[in-house]
Amino acid sequence: MMTQTYQYEEAEAFLSKLRELLQSGISQEQLELQLPYHLPEVEQLLELRPGPLRFFALTGGLSGFLGGLGLCIYTALSWPLITGGKPIVSLPPFLIIAYLLAVLFGSLASFAGFLLLARLPKRDNLLEPSDFGNHFVIVVKGEGQ
Amino acid sequence: MDQLAAREKLEQDVLKGLRRPGKWYLLGLAFCTLLFVNALVLWGYQASQGLGVAGIMHPVGWGVYIANFVFWVGIAHSGTLISAVLYLFRARFRTSFNRTAEAMTIFALMVAGMFPLIHLGRVEIFYYLLPYPNQRNLWPNFRSPLVWDVFAITTYLIVSLVFFYVGTLPDLAIVRRRMTGVRARIYSFFSLGWTGSLGQWKQYSRLYLLLAAFATPLVASVHSIVSWDFAVSILPGWHTTIFAPYFVAGAIFSGTAMVIILMVPLRRTLQLQPYISIDHFEAIAKILLFTSLIISYAYLVEYGLAFYGHNQVEMELFRYRALGHYSVLFWLMIICNSLVPLTLFIKRLRRNLAYLFVVALLVNLGMWIERFILIVTSLARDFDPYAWGTYTPSWVEIGITFGSFGLFFMLILLFVKTVPVLSMSELKERL
Amino acid sequence: MKQDGPALLIAAGGGLAIALLALSPIGGGLGSMLVVLCFWIALAQGGIAVAATCDLVNARWIASVKPRLLALTPLLLLLTILFLLLWPELQHYPWNGMGGRYLNTDFFMGRNLVALLLTYAAALAYVSAALRGTAQRQKAAVIYLFLFVICQSLVAFDWVMSLEYPWYSSMFGIYFFIESLYAGLAVAGLLFWWRLRTADREQGQVREHFRDLATLIFGFSILWGGLFFAQYVVIWYGNLPEETGFIVRRTSSSTYLQMAWLFLGCNFLIPFLGLLSARVKNSPALVGAISLVILVGLLIERLLYILPVLAISPLTALAQFSLLGLAFVVALRHRSATGDRAEEL
Numbered sequence: 015m016m017t018q019t020y021q022y023e024e025a026e027a028f029l030s031k032l033r034e035l036l037q038s039g040i041s042q043e044q045l046e047l048q049l050p051y052h053l054p055e056v057e058q059l060l061e062l063r064p065g066p067l068r069f070f071a072l073t074g075g076l077s078g079f080l081g082g083l084g085l086c087i088y089t090a091l092s093w094p095l096i097t098g099g100k101p102i103v104s105l106p107p108f109l110i111i112a113y114l115l116a117v118l119f120g121s122l123a124s125f126a127g128f129l130l131l132a133r134l135p136k137r138d139n140l141l142e143p144s145d146f147g148n149h150f151v152i153v154v155k156g157e158g159q
Numbered sequence: 160m161d162q163l164a165a166r167e168k169l170e171q172d173v174l175k176g177l178r179r180p181g182k183w184y185l186l187g188l189a190f191c192t193l194l195f196v197n198a199l200v201l202w203g204y205q206a207s208q209g210l211g212v213a214g215i216m217h218p219v220g221w222g223v224y225i226a227n228f229v230f231w232v233g234i235a236h237s238g239t240l241i242s243a244v245l246y247l248f249r250a251r252f253r254t255s256f257n258r259t260a261e262a263m264t265i266f267a268l269m270v271a272g273m274f275p276l277i278h279l280g281r282v283e284i285f286y287y288l289l290p291y292p293n294q295r296n297l298w299p300n301f302r303s304p305l306v307w308d309v310f311a312i313t314t315y316l317i318v319s320l321v322f323f324y325v326g327t328l329p330d331l332a333i334v335r336r337r338m339t340g341v342r343a344r345i346y347s348f349f350s351l352g353w354t355g356s357l358g359q360w361k362q363y364s365r366l367y368l369l370l371a372a373f374a375t376p377l378v379a380s381v382h383s384i385v386s387w388d389f390a391v392s393i394l395p396g397w398h399t400t401i402f403a404p405y406f407v408a409g410a411i412f413s414g415t416a417m418v419i420i421l422m423v424p425l426r427r428t429l430q431l432q433p434y435i436s437i438d439h440f441e442a443i444a445k446i447l448l449f450t451s452l453i454i455s456y457a458y459l460v461e462y463g464l465a466f467y468g469h470n471q472v473e474m475e476l477f478r479y480r481a482l483g484h485y486s487v488l489f490w491l492m493i494i495c496n497s498l499v500p501l502t503l504f505i506k507r508l509r510r511n512l513a514y515l516f517v518v519a520l521l522v523n524l525g526m527w528i529e530r531f532i533l534i535v536t537s538l539a540r541d542f543d544p545y546a547w548g549t550y551t552p553s554w555v556e557i558g559i560t561f562g563s564f565g566l567f568f569m570l571i572l573l574f575v576k577t578v579p580v581l582s583m584s585e586l587k588e589r590l
Numbered sequence: 591m592k593q594d595g596p597a598l599l600i601a602a603g604g605g606l607a608i609a610l611l612a613l614s615p616i617g618g619g620l621g622s623m624l625v626v627l628c629f630w631i632a633l634a635q636g637g638i639a640v641a642a643t644c645d646l647v648n649a650r651w652i653a654s655v656k657p658r659l660l661a662l663t664p665l666l667l668l669l670t671i672l673f674l675l676l677w678p679e680l681q682h683y684p685w686n687g688m689g690g691r692y693l694n695t696d697f698f699m700g701r702n703l704v705a706l707l708l709t710y711a712a713a714l715a716y717v718s719a720a721l722r723g724t725a726q727r728q729k730a731a732v733i734y735l736f737l738f739v740i741c742q743s744l745v746a747f748d749w750v751m752s753l754e755y756p757w758y759s760s761m762f763g764i765y766f767f768i769e770s771l772y773a774g775l776a777v778a779g780l781l782f783w784w785r786l787r788t789a790d791r792e793q794g795q796v797r798e799h800f801r802d803l804a805t806l807i808f809g810f811s812i813l814w815g816g817l818f819f820a821q822y823v824v825i826w827y828g829n830l831p832e833e834t835g836f837i838v839r840r841t842s843s844s845t846y847l848q849m850a851w852l853f854l855g856c857n858f859l860i861p862f863l864g865l866l867s868a869r870v871k872n873s874p875a876l877v878g879a880i881s882l883v884i885l886v887g888l889l890i891e892r893l894l895y896i897l898p899v900l901a902i903s904p905l906t907a908l909a910q911f912s913l914l915g916l917a918f919v920v921a922l923r924h925r926s927a928t929g930d931r932a933e934e935l
Contacts, residue, residue: 024161048357049355049357050587051584052360053588064365067362067365068365068369089290089298092298093296093298097303098303099829104302106827107301107302107307110311110380111301114307114377114380115310115314117377120373121317121369124370127366134352134359139353140352144354145335148170375809380816383820391823398824398828399824400760400820401760401764402820467692467693468756
């Protein structure tokens with residue numbers, strides 16, 4: 015089977031073709047889709063799983079939290095000077111720093127995970143942009159290609 | 160109209176904004192830049208002469224600079240609110256404002272971040288605030304709210320930048336497609352070679368949700384932390400537990416007003432009427448009204464409880480705020496923040512953009528005054544009558560304050576000509 | 591409202607029993623009654639407030655549980671009547687007899703009664719508009735929410751905070767009405783669990799609504815945690831003797847300290863950590879369990895506010911609590927004539 019390309023102007027036509035292809039036994043690996051905007055229905059059709067991105071967020075957030083708490087406690091203990099009548103290891107303020115770093119590292123890790131999983135930046139496409147514009151495109155790759 | 164043509168038209172309409180600027184745009188830009196340069200000169204003057212050229216003096220050690228800081232952090236708030244929170248709640252009117260609001264967040268944070276530095280006597284050693292390993296084995300004092308601020312503002316700026324950038328990725332690819340030459344190259348570079356494949360969209364939508372989930376509690380916490388700069392001290396008028404939610408509501412209030420101030424003229428000059436409907440403005444006006452009610456509630460509670468506890472110092476401070484040296488400003492604040500927004504209960508006024516614009520201006524005036532009153536009166540009238548005093552900003556402080564507005568609007572003007580002001584890929588979902 | 595008969599009867603009977611208990615010599619007096627009222631009013635007013643808020647912002651998820659939440663309205667009247675029973679007991683408040691302009695028994699009783707009755711009236715107006723689905727319902731929702739905030743603020747400042755006079759915390763009002771909304775969401779969580787316990791019916795829509803609610807409870811756990819922290823850190827940092835006393839009394843002796851950790855765990859740690867997982871968010875049973883934990887946490891918190899100040903007789907409190915719980919369940923189970931139709935929407 016040759017590689018076939020279908021182009022659609024309307025989302026509905028695109029979705030029904032996709033449905034048809036999936037029913038005819040085309041596997042997901044053979045399909046390449048291009049969309050002008052995010053269509054949640056496609057994910058439902060292909061029954062995509064949540065994917066690993068959330069674990070990037072979780073790992074980043076957790077390490078930020080522990081790292082922030084660790085940083086505060088370590089630095090406070092390395093020069094144990096009482097200020098403002100507060101205990102050396104004052105958890106309430108340290109929790110603020112830990113929380114902020116959890117958010118920071120969590121977001122940055124998610125962003126890094128996104129770049130990794132979406133394979134961005136794409137070098138070929140930076141130099142010679144290929145673009146299907148506002149069309150919905152289905153590319154069905156032939157066997158063995 | 161068929162879908163494809165509608166999408167094409169949307170792109171053309173939005174990208175019209177990126178065309179060569181006109182005479183009025185350049186004039187406006189020049190004016191804003193002038194204000195900013197003037198502020199830089201004044202800052203240089205202050206750096207060479209010392210902080211004495213500012214009006215801050217014992218007992219009022221925090222003056223207009225800190226009020227500006229709180230004001231701009233407040234402005235920065237609605238950007239992420241509109242973008243992230245409304246995304247999580249799947250509110251449709253978000254798409255009309257989110258791009259501009261996010262940009263507003265970033266610029267306002269940049270402006271806000273300058274003020275603690277301006278307020279520093281020796282600005283060249285500001286990096287002492289950052290935790291870095293050094294020979295003296297010295298670390299910042301993490302028990303100090305001023306260090307929390309450093310972390311909060313930095314985190315907020317970075318997360319907002321990431322959120323903004325990720326949101327623009329698909330749009331930058333569109334701009335790239337519609338441009339030629341060097342400009343296409345530049346947009347191509349920043350679009351990271353986005354093609355719009357399913358794999359990219361899948362990760363994109365997940366990332367966007369995660370970032371929104373991170374950003375939402377961050378919005379609330381950042382202004383809470385700013386409020387604790389004041390609330391964890393023991394000064395009358397500052398040390399009160401309601402400060403965190405009150406500041407957050409106030410921040411959203413002023414930020415929403417700023418979004419209205421930016422979007423009403425933008426909608427008109429860029430001819431975006433088909434995409435930003437009056438209904439959307441009405442929705443955002445409701446947020447303005449809602450937050451106004453919250454801060455009015457907070458004013459009431461603060462006042463009520465000051466007298467409830469029969470604490471002499473508290474009672475005197477709150478009497479002074481309403482009837483003392485700054486009473487004119489106080490009542491102006493009440494009118495702008497609590498009374499004028501009440502008119503938005505009337506549907507016809509909510510839907511009148513000119514009126515809404517004026518209300519938004521008054522709200523921002525009121526919120527700036529609120530920060531001024533909050534900061535200055537508590538310092539001017541604390542425990543010991545011997546240490547009472549008043550404060551008037553000097554011309555250096557006033558010039559720098561105007562300069563901050565210059566910088567902000569300069570950045571906004573530059574943004575309008577470089578990035579599409581509406582999220583095209585999201586609007587396409589609704590066509 | 592044709593089938594109101596039995597429900598009203600049971601509610602009236604329950605109310606009477608509670609009243610008798612409160613007035614009887616074995617009654618624990620102010621303490622027991624206050625704990626019970628503080629708890630149930632958060633649930634009843636909060637449940638309706640959640641529905642009103644959702645109406646206002648056009649949230650779709652509420653459709654699956656709205657008629658049930660609105661059925662809580664008669665409880666507002668019951669609670670108002672029970673509140674009257676506090677009148678003879680007000681001398682236990684520390685400000686009694688000080689001749690304050692704000693804190694004196696008559697004004698205390700007056701303003702709270704007015705607020706409770708107005709809230710009840712607003713709830714009635716809102717419920718009838720909401721069940722008919724008229725355009726008036728958003729206006730009615732705004733009025734109800736406005737009064738809800740005032741009423742919960744009075745619960746916070748008057749009922750609870752003034753027990754510790756002259757201690758005060760300006761966040762108490764906000765804290766209470768957010769907590770009440772949180773409790774309302776938890777009630778909705780339990781209702782979803784009840785609706786979804788059978789898997790045989792076609793309930794795709796309800797499931798979708800349920801997932802939204804689970805996310806909302808997760809969000810509220812963070813909000814609650816933030817508010818709690820915001821109040822705590824200001825008092826902790828200020829470290830003023832007249833302020834920290836409130837916390838010290840509740841954390842320096844054995845049982846109270848455990849209770850404090852327990853309600854922190856129930857209201858924040860368990861819902862937050864639990865609902866981080868997508869699997870938990872998808873399970874009505876688990877979200878139902880978490881909702882129950884939240885309500886338990888709320889009860890412990892209310893106990894902890896009142897226990898160090900007022901004596902509570904455990905048996906009376908338990909009996910009153912259960913009777914009101916019964917009234918609560920009766921109200922929820924009770925299907926009004928219009929309710930059924932609305933449920934289909």
